[in-house]
Amino acid sequence: MDFTSGSASQQKEGDDDDGDDDDDDDDDDDDDNDDNDNDDDDDDDNDDDDDDDDDDDDDDDEDGDDEDGDDIDDDDDAMMMMMMMIMMMVMVMMMMMMKMMMMMVMMMMMMVAMMIMMAMMILKFEEKNQEEYG
Structure with missing residues (x-):
């Protein structure tokens, strides 16, 4: 019985090699991609910040000092x-x-x-x- 449990664990490891865990990792990657999607949303926020930066650039043009x-x-x-x-x-x-x-x-x-x-x-x-x- 010990050998069968060992072989079962080996089969699990074999499944890992077959890509089951890799699929799980892919799921994790999908989660990461979801995070990246959220990051994309943050990038949109950053675009808004860029608009604010444009406003700041206008202020810089008025002052002239802040550019340096x-x-x-x-x-x-x-x-x-x-x-x-x-x-x-x-x-x-x-x-x-x-x-x-x-x-x-x-x-x-x-x-x-x-x-x-x-x-x-x-x-x-x-x-x-x-x-x-x-």
Whole structure:
């Protein structure tokens, strides 16, 4: 009986080789194709996004700066600076509560440096706008 069960399992494996499982895999592929169909629907959504991008392109043509991506990078840098400033302010508050004066002074100096860097970025940005529009 053991041999027959072994041969039955071999027959199952043989069925696998015959392509039954391959058919199952094909069914899975069909499912994948269904997913791809859904992806096609997403592509349609992306086409809508492309339309939005066209609108953005119009905005880029008006601004003229966004084509290089410089303005976007500047905005990202400014946001990073703002987040770091807020984090530093929170750390300074915690240090005030814990009375760690040396660390607090160092954080204050770093905050001043960040403010100077932000001011320089803003001035650079304004100067670029003056050159283009002024």
